Amino acid sequence: MSITEMSEQWVAARIKKKGDSKCVPWRSLKDAILTHPDVRKRVDVFALSIYGLVVFPKALGHVDEVVTDLFDWLDKRVTPISVILAETFRSLSACRKTGEGRFIGCAQFLLVWFHSHFWKVNKVSYQVFSEGYSPLKGIVATSMRDDISEEKWMAILQNLQEEDVEWRAHWLLPDEILYRCGNFDWVPLLGVWGAIGYAPLFVLRQYRSRQFIPATQ
Known part of the structure; x- marks a missing residue:
C-alpha cells in the first residue's frame, strides 16, 4: 500500500499464494505501471518489479512479499x-x-563476478584503478562477449583450476577487511529469505593471502 498508494482492498485482492510465499503477480504490477495516475509511483512500481523479478526472484512471474518489505526500506x-x-x-x-x-x-551480478574473476573467460592486462572505480559501470561500458555458449560455460566451470580464478578482485584496492562481528570470527550476511555465515579468515587462509592472528579478548 505504501509503495503503490492503492487501497487495502486493491492490494489484498492481488496477493497470491505461491508455494510457501505470498506474492504479487507481475501482470498486476504491470497494470499499475501503465495506469497509475502518479508518475513517480509508476517509477517506484517499475523499480520494485525489477527487484522482485531480476534481483531477488522466487516464483516465476511474481514478486515476493518480503521483497516489497526490503524495497520499502x-x-x-x-x-x-x-x-x-x-x-x-x-x-x-x-x-x-x-x-x-x-x-x-541475480544472474547478471553473478555474470559480472565471473567476468571480473575468471581468467579463462576474460584475460586482461594489469590496470591501475582509481578509488571511485565501479566494476558494474566498467562491465556496462565494456562490450560483452557473446561467443560463450551454455555448453562452453559448463565446460569452463567444470574444468576450473586454482590458477584460473583471481579470488581477490583485480579492481579492489588493498584496504581494511571486515572479518569479525562482535566476539565472533565470522560475519553474518542477512538476506530476505534467511541468513548465512561468511568467514573471511577461512577464505584468506584457503587462498594463501596474508595471515594474521585474529583479535582476541
Whole structure:
C-alpha cells in the first residue's frame, strides 16, 4: 500500500499464494505501471518489479512479499548489497549441498563476478584503478562477449583450476577487511529469505593471502 498508494482492498485482492510465499503477480504490477495516475509511483512500481523479478526472484512471474518489505526500506537509506551477497551465497550453497537445483538470484551480478574473476573467460592486462572505480559501470561500458555458449560455460566451470580464478578482485584496492562481528570470527550476511555465515579468515587462509592472528579478548 505504501509503495503503490492503492487501497487495502486493491492490494489484498492481488496477493497470491505461491508455494510457501505470498506474492504479487507481475501482470498486476504491470497494470499499475501503465495506469497509475502518479508518475513517480509508476517509477517506484517499475523499480520494485525489477527487484522482485531480476534481483531477488522466487516464483516465476511474481514478486515476493518480503521483497516489497526490503524495497520499502530503500527509501530509508538501507543498502541492499549485503542482502544480494547473502542470497547469492545461500542459493549457491543450497545447489552445492543437494548436488542439483537451480540458482535463484541475480544472474547478471553473478555474470559480472565471473567476468571480473575468471581468467579463462576474460584475460586482461594489469590496470591501475582509481578509488571511485565501479566494476558494474566498467562491465556496462565494456562490450560483452557473446561467443560463450551454455555448453562452453559448463565446460569452463567444470574444468576450473586454482590458477584460473583471481579470488581477490583485480579492481579492489588493498584496504581494511571486515572479518569479525562482535566476539565472533565470522560475519553474518542477512538476506530476505534467511541468513548465512561468511568467514573471511577461512577464505584468506584457503587462498594463501596474508595471515594474521585474529583479535582476541
